[in-house]
Amino acid sequence: MLRPTVGGERSVAAEGATLRELIENVNQRHPGFAGQLLETTGKQRPFVNIYVNDEDVRYLKGLDTAVEAADVISILPAVAGG
Amino acid sequence: MSSTNGTANGTTNGAVKGTALTLDQARRYARHIILPEVGPMGQRQLLAAKVLLIGAGGLGSPAALYLAAAGVGRIGIVDYDTVDLSNLHRQIIHGHHNIGVAKVDSVRERLHDVNPDVDVVTFNEPITSENAFDIIRDFDIVVNGSDNFPTRYLVNDACYLLKKPLVDGTLFRFEGRANVFLPGKGCYRCLFPAPPPPGAVPSCAEAGVLGAMCGVIGTIQAVETVKLILNLGDPLVNRLMLFDSLSMEFREVKIPRDPNCPLCGDNPTIHELIDYEAFCGAPVTTLG
Numbered sequence: 001m002l003r004p005t006v007g008g009e010r011s012v013a014a015e016g017a018t019l020r021e022l023i024e025n026v027n028q029r030h031p032g033f034a035g036q037l038l039e040t041t042g043k044q045r046p047f048v049n050i051y052v053n054d055e056d057v058r059y060l061k062g063l064d065t066a067v068e069a070a071d072v073i074s075i076l077p078a079v080a081g082g
Numbered sequence: 083m084s085s086t087n088g089t090a091n092g093t094t095n096g097a098v099k100g101t102a103l104t105l106d107q108a109r110r111y112a113r114h115i116i117l118p119e120v121g122p123m124g125q126r127q128l129l130a131a132k133v134l135l136i137g138a139g140g141l142g143s144p145a146a147l148y149l150a151a152a153g154v155g156r157i158g159i160v161d162y163d164t165v166d167l168s169n170l171h172r173q174i175i176h177g178h179h180n181i182g183v184a185k186v187d188s189v190r191e192r193l194h195d196v197n198p199d200v201d202v203v204t205f206n207e208p209i210t211s212e213n214a215f216d217i218i219r220d221f222d223i224v225v226n227g228s229d230n231f232p233t234r235y236l237v238n239d240a241c242y243l244l245k246k247p248l249v250d251g252t253l254f255r256f257e258g259r260a261n262v263f264l265p266g267k268g269c270y271r272c273l274f275p276a277p278p279p280p281g282a283v284p285s286c287a288e289a290g291v292l293g294a295m296c297g298v299i300g301t302i303q304a305v306e307t308v309k310l311i312l313n314l315g316d317p318l319v320n321r322l323m324l325f326d327s328l329s330m331e332f333r334e335v336k337i338p339r340d341p342n343c344p345l346c347g348d349n350p351t352i353h354e355l356i357d358y359e360a361f362c363g364a365p366v367t368t369l370g
Contacts, residue, residue: 001254001283010329046276047283054335058275074335076324078274081253081286082141082229 020063134158134221140296141227143175148304172293211355232358238270258299268339
């Protein structure tokens, strides 16, 4: 669902010390990416989950969650297909 | 509520816990019974179990087939759609000769052939805020194979308010997800606090789905349901299983219970079912 915004890639590398910086970093190379994850207010959309490794960042520090070099960030939009 | 085949208060063909297995049942379920974790008592538990499937589509098809084959005594099916040619690449419970037939009738026909022990209860109607409690109340476990957000939030809320385990599954293109919500241990609203606006997330009809993905996720839902009935192993509680068929990878992420959840949190504000079409800003289409 998000892949078209990053040129169809399954994963992309990014730089930053927090989740927010990572998103901004990807968005610089792929404009429109951040808008898929964030409201116009900058708040995380409630139907798009973001995980640092296997932890939902809503239960960490949200977009201010610190990230390290080896961390894997997963983005899971809600889907309803059955 | 109307039921086209018996009622959720009907009998279960004598398959109650404590009743001895017949010779035919001992043969049919021999590969279950020989498992020490199942045994004759476990098989009787399966025969006494009542499982409701929301949707007789991609996920509901394999789940229903395996639960029936496993000897789950009563299987309820909620769906108001008819079988269409475009269903048959993934909804394996239906056949070509069922095109145009109500899906619940197609399911009943097939399950009776798979296992005549099973009491199939059909609900050929949409599940709504008005009938959800009546439909769900008499079942032990609910398996969600719906394909729209209003039904997902409705079933989640109804299951939580009735204290019923919910075995969830979703599909999107080449990927699938599955997990189990147990009352008091988080719910769908803890996972996704609010639905996407209409049109923001394409449906399977719009985005497509690899047919065999339904088999993977629906079968995992059947496995989790059997585990819950038999109290076996570690169910997918507080963890979301993710399957990517293109990379052939399974992985998990955590689903904590949200103490601020409006449904299952410490200070809930939702105490009854709401208008889910208004909540999601979209009408219910079909269920599976």
